Amino acid sequence: MDLETVVMKKKESFNDTDKAIVSYLLKYPKEASKLSLMELAQKLYVSKSAIFRLSKKLGLSGFSELKFELSELIARKEQYTKHAQELDFDDNLQKIINDTFKYFKGLDLHDLCADLDQAETIYIYSTGWQQQIIAEYLAHSFYLIGKNAIILPSARDEVSMLGQAAKENDMLFVISFGGFNKTIIEELKKIDVINNKLKLVSLTSWQPGKLASLSDYSFFFKTTPFQFSKKVETFSSAYVLIDLIINEYEKQRKLQK
Template sequence: MNLETLENEHFSELNETDKEIIQFINRNRAMVRESSLAAVATESLFSKSSIFRVCQKLGLTGFSQLKYLLQEEANQVQDVNIDFVSQTVKSVLWMSNQFKSTKLEDIYKILSDASNVFIYSTGWEQQIVAQQLQRNLYLAGKMAFSFPSAVDEMSLQRTHIDANDALIVISYSGMNETVLKMVQNFNLQGVKTIAFTSFRQNKLSQIASYNLYYDTVAKNVQYQNRKEQFFSDLHVLIDLFTMGLINYISKTDSRRLKRSDDDDWYSK
């Protein structure tokens, strides 16, 4: 998905000011992808809120996703002799900074309170990560069940998931229609859904209750001389996510213990 595609899809929703902002972005792509929202607002003479609203009208979550989209477009035209180690380090650092700025209290509370946690993944690499996440949740004191990466098996288990449970879906494209329909059905049943998905624009991020984002690094490999995706971001993301959950549970338990001790003291 590129910026031109989004502009064409949402053109009828744009007013004249929106179109002027988009024209500025198209003329200054390099500056926009390297600048903050405040800097772009100052340079363009449009307000930060106006630029942010344009991003949302294009179907993006906000200015950060616009910058990411522009960066992806730039990467596609870079020289083939790219340093993939540096690119991977940069990608992991970017994902980590995005993670640090994400409000996670609600997600952690859902997982902490859930009767059961279920994990569903699409793809071979995502299935490996799902099993690692299952192990991490166990270390955090939460039992989780990771479904095989097959939608039919997930459908068979659907009646066993209710509003007291949480469902984590790991998908890179976020565009599988069968998975999207499954998540929508769970939403209707009151099940809280948490998506680990690409920062690129995708439908799963729009319908899931909560989202955590990662990226992949594409590299040509000798095997059949083809381009493969490497999921370094996702592996680091689930570890960061679990460490945060462990911290949340520990703090919650400490507060409960303190309240219990206070109640005991006042009752004496």
């Protein structure tokens, strides 16, 4: 039995009380399935007999069978949501990667490549655990092309000390999801006062934040949630963007030889 389909077929026979009960059941099936007959009646300000009569109108034996159908409805919705998320993730990831290539093709990296070529040391700072993994990937990419890259520990003091330690032509890559980390932004402002020769490159999510506005070069990546969790995002776009930038740097360096 499909509870939603049955409700649509029987809706013409519903009175106002039936409509109120059905509206709640379909909107909050998980919550309703956890309530007893008495609790549901009290919550909706209706009688127990009104719920029982509605169950009969729907072709059910009583409240127990109604709760079973609610459980089935919940299972179908969860399965549909999971399937939709799987489709959305695949489609969204493909779109994001395509958008990354389009975005990259519109960039002029001539000055960045020139600064990278002059940089004796490249510092990399990140503001989260996923960003830390990206930082390691970026450092490894620089290592492969013979550039000295140092990953800074994720501590405020490390950024503060960089203003004193960095040399002319050195570069600092900051990887941040949102680009709005107030603590880091304040420290970067101080560094700019102490050492305005340090080139700042930001790699942040698609929405430009304060970090991007402070940077000599700013790059953006897109994310999308994994199908199993809306709290965990894929950063595939960032890795693709790094590969494209590194490859472009090598192309321009070879052209100059």
